[in-house]
Amino acid sequence: MKYGIIGYGKMGMIRHKALIASGAGEAAKIYEINGNQEYKHLLVDTYDEIINDTNLDAVVICTPNYLNKQLTIAALSAGKHVFCEKPPAFSGDEVREIITTEEKSRKVLMYGFNHRHHGGSLRMIEEIQSGKFGRVLWMRGRYGKSVDEDYFTNWRADPKLAGGGILIDQGIHMLDLFLQVGGDFDEMHAFVSSLYWNIPDIEDNVFAIFRSSETGICASLHSTMTQWRHLFSFEVFLEKGYMVLNGLKTPSGTYGAEQLTIAQNRTKAPAANWEDEETHLYDVDHSWEHEMKNFISAINEESFTERRDSHEALRVMCLIDRIYDLERHEGKNLFNKLNGTN
Structure with a gap:
């Protein structure tokens, strides 16, 4: 091709x-x-x-x-x-x-949505879908980076070009992982702020919590560009154990080693301890190639109706819409107050 x-x-x-x-x-x-x-x-x-x-x-x-x-x-x-x-x-x-x-x-x-193709993410989803850990109960995602004043010269600092700040730039990946693991969420609260960089409509922090009224699964997200040391952490806790993915293998290397920790509960308290954990380290990033191979396979198999990636993108964007709506309705007055504008 x-x-x-x-x-x-x-x-x-x-x-x-x-x-x-x-x-x-x-x-x-x-x-x-x-x-x-x-x-x-x-x-x-x-x-x-x-x-x-x-x-x-x-x-x-x-x-x-x-x-x-x-x-x-x-x-x-x-x-x-x-x-x-x-x-x-x-x-x-x-x-x-x-x-x-x-x-x-x-x-x-x-x-x-590259993060779902990382080795740690693929293993998490595989283990969860196996059913041996029971139902997902809750998830927590923290994803942050640091930017400097050069950010002001970048198109990402212009809401007309970027569409938003750290949420649409980076937090969108964590939301995608939430949806991959936990399904849809119909309840949500969020706080959106720009306390440090003070760029209107370009948020530097988002705190959001989600819940599904159908499954009861809850999730919390912190997406930030004032994390002075880059950080990625995705935690999933289930009925019979937990999985924690810390770090992310990226071209920049700024998020540290990609390490997945998995543990099953014991039958007696304490349910798990350090000795029960198994650790998987992903030294090589194959996510880009894995993602392209998925794209090529879909073309070769003519699987238009098999896996509608656009519908998954729609689910993510609907969550982002709701977060930004909350910011527009509730956060704008706070921004103006803190910056002395009307």
Whole structure:
């Protein structure tokens, strides 16, 4: 198969490398506004040259957030399979527009929710689905990074280009893992703030709690860009044990080692102790290649109706909508008060 890549910054390069590793095809065209010397023979002048090229089978979209929706719709409409980075759009309603186009095109659409493809996450989901630990009772996710003043010069600091702050940038991955493990949530409370960077509509912290009235599963999220030492922690507690994934193997290496701890309860108190735990360390990150292979498999198997990735993206965006609605209704007055504005 032949691919076109739109956007060849950090993520475009990572996706290209994963496509090469998959052995399933080649990148035939690349569009990047800043150019790229290594693959200059593949560069085209506009992204339309990729979208409208009938010789290309699929398009990989790695652009700033505000372009994701329009490029995905254009590529699907042109008869291309599409892999697009998250977020899919800026709201659930926008995702529904994309799904309408997807259904008409009958092409595969997949989004870059990369964290579900990490070795630790895959093992967690496998163990949970096995049933030997019983039902999921509750989950806790903490995901944070630090940014500096260079953040102000980045498109991510502009709400019109980014669509929001740390939640839509990074917390979206933790929400996706919550939904993968615990199913849907219909009850929610959240606090959204920008106490440090003070950028309107670009939150630097989100605290949110969720509950499913159907299953009773509860989850708590802290998504932050004022975590001065990068941190990733995803905890799942079940009837008969627990799983804790600390650290995340990333290209930057800033989140530390990816380590999954698993323990089953004893029949007598204390239910578990340190000696009962088994630890799995993931030294090599295969998540990018695993994700691309899933995309390619879906294309080869023509599994449009088998696994609708867009519907999972819609579930995530509906949660984000509700969190941002709470911020708009309840948090704006606090922001104005703290910053001396009306």
